[in-house]
Amino acid sequence: MSIDMMMSSSETSLAKSSLLYGSGKLRMKGLESYGTETMSPMSTVTTSSVEVQEVAKGIIVEQLKHAEVTSEKQLADVLDLTMAGPEARRKLMGTSAALVRSRKSLLEVLDSFMKAFTTKNGWRYAELWSSAKECADDRNAVLEMSHSIVTGDEVGLRKFSNYSRQLFIVDKECMPGRIWRTGSVEWMGCATDSRSSTRADMAFRSGIVSGFGVPVILGTEVVAVMCFFDNRHHSYDAKSIHIASQCISSLTTAWQATNLRRESANVPVAAA
16 A cells, blocks of 8 residues: 555655765755645635635634644654553544544644654654655665654754755665665664765764654555654663654554544445
């Protein structure tokens, strides 16, 4: 199952290039539309009904934005519950289900989780890699970045994010590619080690020090990879890995359950 069938990316349009390591060639991906809708300034036409509609639309958009922020805050508040008992984990599952119901795609759900996690757990940069839409120059390319989160005004982290957005990652390449292949969590104590990361040089120039990655699994299939990095040194962080893994599992479980109910509701009842 391709995750592209269940989501639309939320990033703005931009021209992206892909640097496939080992080939030494720069490949252009072309312009893509990422489906982000922004409110244009209120129309200045004199028809009062149109103006009222524009105002109403703006109010609704603001209400939806408030609801989105509230959902992410609720998720951030319960992240540590993955370390607690069954009752706390049930609360996490309920919060996950509420978040899923308020989002249109799984990637939007995961993007909200990244915002909550980076706010709460001391990792300042997060990125989400999903199936590459196309790479005409290399059929081995499997991943491209769909979302990223930088907390605070961290110039180096933004530089690393902008660089990574230009890349296709091939199978088993770099941490996202390895996790995509193995379906296992990976810890990166030294992000500047060129033996384990093809982005090591940019990590060094951007001040990236430590990182880890977690697979996003639906059923038995890896459908995306989520990575977290920081410009501070982290010793092996079992707690953060556990929280990220358990929360992602909770969100994907809620996503599957919600979509099964939606599909069942749309199945026509057979005539008696």
